Amino acid sequence: MLWLCLYFSQRNAQALEQVAAWAGQFTARVSPAPPDAVLLEIGASLRYFGGLEPLRGRIEASLQRLGTRQAALGIAPTPTAAWLLARSGDNTPVTARNQLSQRLAPLPITAVTTDPTSLAAIEGLGCRTVGDIRALPLDGLTRRVGSTLVQTLQRAYGERPDPRANWQAPHQHHAQYELAQETIHTEQLKPALYHLIEGLCGHLRSLNAGVMRIHFQLLHRQQPHTELTLGMLTPGHHPARIQALLDHRLEQVCLPSYVIALNIAADHFHDMQPQGGDLLDQISDEPALDAWQGLVENLDHRLGKDRVRGLATAAEHRPERAWHYQRPGQPNQSASHQGTTPPRPFWLLPQPTPLSSPAGRPNYHGPLIFEAGPERIESGWWDGGDISRDYYRALSPQGEQLWVFRERRKPRGWYLHGFFA
Amino acid sequence: MQQAIHQLLEQPGIWRANDSHAFAERQPGSHIPTGFSSLDAVLPGGGFPNAALTEVIHQHHGLGELRITMPALARMSRGGRWIALIAPPFVPYPPALAARGLDLSRVLVVHPSDHSQALWSVEQALRTGTCAAVLAWPKHCDDRSLRRLQLAAEAGNSLGMLFRGAEATRESSPAALRLHLAQTQQKRLGVRILKCRGASASTIELDTGANAATHEQKPLPLAL
Numbered sequence: 128m129l130w131l132c133l134y135f136s137q138r139n140a141q142a143l144e145q146v147a148a149w150a151g152q153f154t155a156r157v158s159p160a161p162p163d164a165v166l167l168e169i170g171a172s173l174r175y176f177g178g179l180e181p182l183r184g185r186i187e188a189s190l191q192r193l194g195t196r197q198a199a200l201g202i203a204p205t206p207t208a209a210w211l212l213a214r215s216g217d218n219t220p221v222t223a224r225n226q227l228s229q230r231l232a233p234l235p236i237t238a239v240t241t242d243p244t245s246l247a248a249i250e251g252l253g254c255r256t257v258g259d260i261r262a263l264p265l266d267g268l269t270r271r272v273g274s275t276l277v278q279t280l281q282r283a284y285g286e287r288p289d290p291r292a293n294w295q296a297p298h299q300h301h302a303q304y305e306l307a308q309e310t311i312h313t314e315q316l317k318p319a320l321y322h323l324i325e326g327l328c329g330h331l332r333s334l335n336a337g338v339m340r341i342h343f344q345l346l347h348r349q350q351p352h353t354e355l356t357l358g359m360l361t362p363g364h365h366p367a368r369i370q371a372l373l374d375h376r377l378e379q380v381c382l383p384s385y386v387i388a389l390n391i392a393a394d395h396f397h398d399m400q401p402q403g404g405d406l407l408d409q410i411s412d413e414p415a416l417d418a419w420q421g422l423v424e425n426l427d428h429r430l431g432k433d434r435v436r437g438l439a440t441a442a443e444h445r446p447e448r449a450w451h452y453q454r455p456g457q458p459n460q461s462a463s464h465q466g467t468t469p470p471r472p473f474w475l476l477p478q479p480t481p482l483s484s485p486a487g488r489p490n491y492h493g494p495l496i497f498e499a500g501p502e503r504i505e506s507g508w509w510d511g512g513d514i515s516r517d518y519y520r521a522l523s524p525q526g527e528q529l530w531v532f533r534e535r536r537k538p539r540g541w542y543l544h545g546f547f548a
Numbered sequence: 549m550q551q552a553i554h555q556l557l558e559q560p561g562i563w564r565a566n567d568s569h570a571f572a573e574r575q576p577g578s579h580i581p582t583g584f585s586s587l588d589a590v591l592p593g594g595g596f597p598n599a600a601l602t603e604v605i606h607q608h609h610g611l612g613e614l615r616i617t618m619p620a621l622a623r624m625s626r627g628g629r630w631i632a633l634i635a636p637p638f639v640p641y642p643p644a645l646a647a648r649g650l651d652l653s654r655v656l657v658v659h660p661s662d663h664s665q666a667l668w669s670v671e672q673a674l675r676t677g678t679c680a681a682v683l684a685w686p687k688h689c690d691d692r693s694l695r696r697l698q699l700a701a702e703a704g705n706s707l708g709m710l711f712r713g714a715e716a717t718r719e720s721s722p723a724a725l726r727l728h729l730a731q732t733q734q735k736r737l738g739v740r741i742l743k744c745r746g747a748s749a750s751t752i753e754l755d756t757g758a759n760a761a762t763h764e765q766k767p768l769p770l771a772l
Contacts, residue, residue: 421676422630422673422676430669434658434659437657438642440642459652473645474637474638474639475638522735523610526611526730526737527608528611546638548610548611
């Protein structure tokens with residue numbers, strides 16, 4: 128077992144939970160140690176992340192993206208020793224138990240306790256370091272400084288069991304970020320928003336979950352909040368993908384007033400298939416984020432829904448019903464009748480356009496010449512949308528190849544319905 | 549100095565008018581066969597230039613402006629990237645597209661609300677590299693926006709195709725290939741090459757055989 132302690136000089140309990148949620152991406156065993164520390168059991172994660180140094184590099188980089196600057200880090204085989212090292216600012220890892228006494232001995236006694244009476248009592252014994260106290264006989268020491276401190280030291284040295292409860296990440300995410308400086312420029316909000324996204328993504332990865340919808344609130348001093356919602360086609364938990372969407376969304380935002388704080392909320396977590404690492408590049412942290420869907424998401428966000436669509440055919444004889452729009456990227460469900468029908472035009476007019484027909488011959492940029500037809504389409508009597516038409520392929524004097532039809536019902540008018548473009 | 553010039557000439561964006569074959573041969577896969585042998589024969593590289601803009605200029609609809617792109621599009625739709633149709637003037641009729649072998653699940657139809665959104669969408673689609681081809685029907689295009697699109701096509705390795713009205717023939721354009729479509733005397737489709745990177749011939753007329761093309765043209769095999 129190897130424990131990593133993150134020690135924060137200023138943290139509240141809620142912020143610790145956020146850090147614990149984020150830390151879940153590195154290990155399954157996370158345990159907040161209120162009021163100011165979070166413990167991670169990293170012994171089981173070393174192999175996956177390729178060793179202690181790579182893992183530590185990742186944690187530090189991610190911490191920085193999280194916007195947590197004041198975290199001190201300690202690594203030791205027992206949780207309490209890791210905590211002691213972090214509190215005294217010693218970030219050199221202790222990896223084996225037999226190094227513990229040597230490494231803990233020089234730590235100042237203030238790392239163990241900040242209680243003034245205990246400190247005074249220890250000072251009175253002439254002790255300044257952990258090593259000094261350990262050299263004293265146990266029973267006398269307990270009498271003078273209390274059993275709590277003694278037990279803390281015993282746990283640090285691994286002489287007393289030190290169970291830690293596993294923290295369970297909730298299946299929703301709420302976090303707030305208070306801006307050090309109020310701003311009205313969206314560009315300056317980005318770092319803070321990225322920190323929030325990093326926190327969310329860490330939380331999601333620890334549960335192997337993804338989100339499809341994220342709400343942001345930009346808090347102003349007097350005006351109502353500015354709300355931002357990001358939607359994704361498939362559940363995601365990759366910061367880069369979410370950041371790209373956010374960037375597009377922010378372009379359209381006009382802030383009414385200065386922003387003082389930011390909220391992020393994601394309430395609905397979706398399970399995701401665990402992604403295997405790349406064969407060559409051991410773990411891909413920013414993997415093939417699906418750029419293919421990314422384009423659709425980007426266009427969606429900028430243009431609005433229902434402006435980006437896919438196409439599908441439908442098993443229908445009526446030309447206007449032989450197709451429909453659908454969500455992009457969906458497979459085409461119905462096989463078309465195309466094998467048996469005459470060729471269809473590439474362009475279909477949304478509505479057939481009436482053609483003038485002097486002397487019974489339809490006109491479009493001049494009189495038309497029929498090249499193929501008629502193809503009779505008579506269908507739809509059962510749903511009220513019945514048609515009865517004779518379709519022709521016709522050529523205009525300008526060389527336009529047209530798909531025209533004549534109503535078989537009175538007044539037997541001619542219509543243009545498409546172009547063989 | 550000499551070295552600086554050589555470095556400059558190494559840039560993929562630079563082409564030399566007297567070096568058409570070297571240009572085409574240096575970049576395998578830089579051209580996409582149109583599927584019409586008579587057209588491929590006159591285009592340097594034997595097809596539409598990939599990672600570049602192509603303009604198709606035609607006065608009327610229904611001359612064959614989509615027909616000449618279909619074999620290439622059908623093949624590209626099976627390559628795992630999108631075929632984007634941006635601001636089409638009519639409904640791209642799915643039964644007809646499917647009959648030409650287009651994989652409809654790879655087709656993206658975008659209807660931007662205005663002209664500037666349309667140009668933004670085209671640039672975005674070209675630049676991300678997730679579209680094999682982007683076909684667009686912009687209302688008008690000035691030289692500056694065309695240049696942006698040309699750069700975006702290079703960046704995203706996409707085939708950009710702009711369909712424009714006949715007034716575009718009078719404007720200059722940074723597009724790598726400009727085709728003008730019109731009906732010939734024999735009532736067939738005439739394709740005139742207005743401009744082509746790496747080819748000096750500017751007034752070739754050829755006949756792809758409109759009717760033959762619609763009935764007999766099959767999608768090409770998959771291999772690129």
